[in-house]
């Protein structure tokens with residue numbers, strides 16, 4: 001295959017960030033090719049189906065849809081011709097160990113009222129918490145999320161200077177749980193807000209309270225569901241990319257990033273063949289980018305050896321029954337959150353884990369046959385350190401079925417008509433994510449934001465990085481922002 005000698009960019013990986021980087025570089029006039037190891041695009045944001053059921057394989061919670069829309073607008077296309085989404089009336093149904101069922105209404109007034117009625121928590125405390133979350137967002141957004149924190153120009157901006165003066169308000173020296181306990185007497189309210197740590201695979205008993213910024217995303221901006229489910233994000237972006245002339249080569253494993261003696265990028269080697277390019281953007285996990293694609297470059301060990309985020313164990317169950325008490329997002333809390341996270345820290349799974357059930361057929365009826373539901377049943381688990389996963393999965397499966405069956409008063413096992421399982425080993429194998437961690441480095445450390453890799457190489461000219469394992473972090477919105485930051489000065 002021959003490429004023109006100028007303005008050629010290669011993207012390694014068709015994860016959501018890789019696709020976004022390709023679309024952005026195309027808008028800048030580059031000739032762009034994406035090499036993807038798998039036969040399909042999307043990486044973690046893919047889908048599986050069987051027996052009449054369809055499941056989103058990975059992400060299920062969708063916030064900040066404007067970052068997807070932005071990519072269509074860059075090419076002067078109307079996003080609504082490609083991709084639609086709906087704002088949810090509630091962000092989840094919460095089932096507590098004591099039998100309480102709470103609906104997290106999107107509307108702040110209704111949410112605070114529900115917390116007051118169900119969790120014995122004065123509405124004014126809820127408003128105070130949401131206000132704190134907003135303050136942290138306003139201080140951190142321009143500095144840690146929207147821009148490169150590795151470039152001097154970020155620190156010379158007035159918005160950054162103003163934020164720095166307010167840093168004492170972002171609670172970086174307390175844990176999330178410290179602040180939850182300070183603000184709420186009721187354990188269940190603490191548990192509700194602590195759960196947001198899991199949005200980036202962290203532990204609320206260790207992670208800085210700065211992460212209390214996350215509820216602001218859901219409660220102020222909203223939670224959404226794309227029409228046709230999460231995978232339509234991938235599908236619509238690939239459609240756009242194809243239309244504007246991005247080339248995708250599937251089944252194509254990049255084995256090495258090639259550079260000359262002056263440390264200028266010259267291309268990549270994929271499936272044994274050299275492909276020339278002036279710019280390379282790696283969407284591969286940062287650890288594997290260095291260990292596998294750049295074996296002769298001195299790796300930034302301090303960054304690569306940071307603690308990794310947690311992983312997930314997912315059961316995709318086709319259920320031949322429908323449940324009125326459940327909605328799109330459902331959470332069955334553990335009775336002891338600290339114990340659950342301690343088990344994850346020890347590399348194992350607690351006997352009473354918090355269970356998340358996502359049922360897209362509640363919003364997308366085609367995802368399941370009539371009178372049936374597609375259950376995506378997920379628990380947070382440690383990342384892969386060679387544990388005996390078969391044993392852990394078999395015990396967890398039984399505990400999950402027992403807990404849900406008791407809670408819904410139905411023998412769930414007898415209603416499972418389809419099953420697939422995704423575990424940390426498979427996540428690592430399918431997406432080349434180091435240890436199967438969902439979000440790269442964990443955010444358990446108060447300096448974590450500064451210990452994520454930059455979006456531009458300071459060793460090789462023409463090499464850039466995007467995706468959930470680099471700045472600003474994992475999750476769809478941040479992965480999309482990483483592509484924006486990586487390509488903005490190209």
Ligand SMILES: Cc1cc2nc3c(=O)[nH]c(=O)nc-3n(C[C@H](O)[C@H](O)[C@H](O)COP(=O)(O)OP(=O)(O)OC[C@H]3O[C@@H](n4cnc5c(N)ncnc54)[C@H](O)[C@@H]3O)c2cc1C
Nearest residue numbers: 013015016017037043044059060061254284467468475476
């Ligand atoms: C189970 C699960 C639940 C999640 N839940 C949520 C959620 O609810 N909300 C949310 O916002 N986020 C969630 N996330 C996180 C979110 O999915 C990721 O942050 C995001 O999809 C990361 O995208 P990415 O582009 O960084 O990388 P990936 O999706 O990991 O894609 C990387 C791609 O690069 C390819 N690749 C790697 N190496 C090579 C190579 N050498 N050559 C060619 N190709 C290569 C891989 O095959 C893969 O396709 C979840 C993730 C998982 C797994």
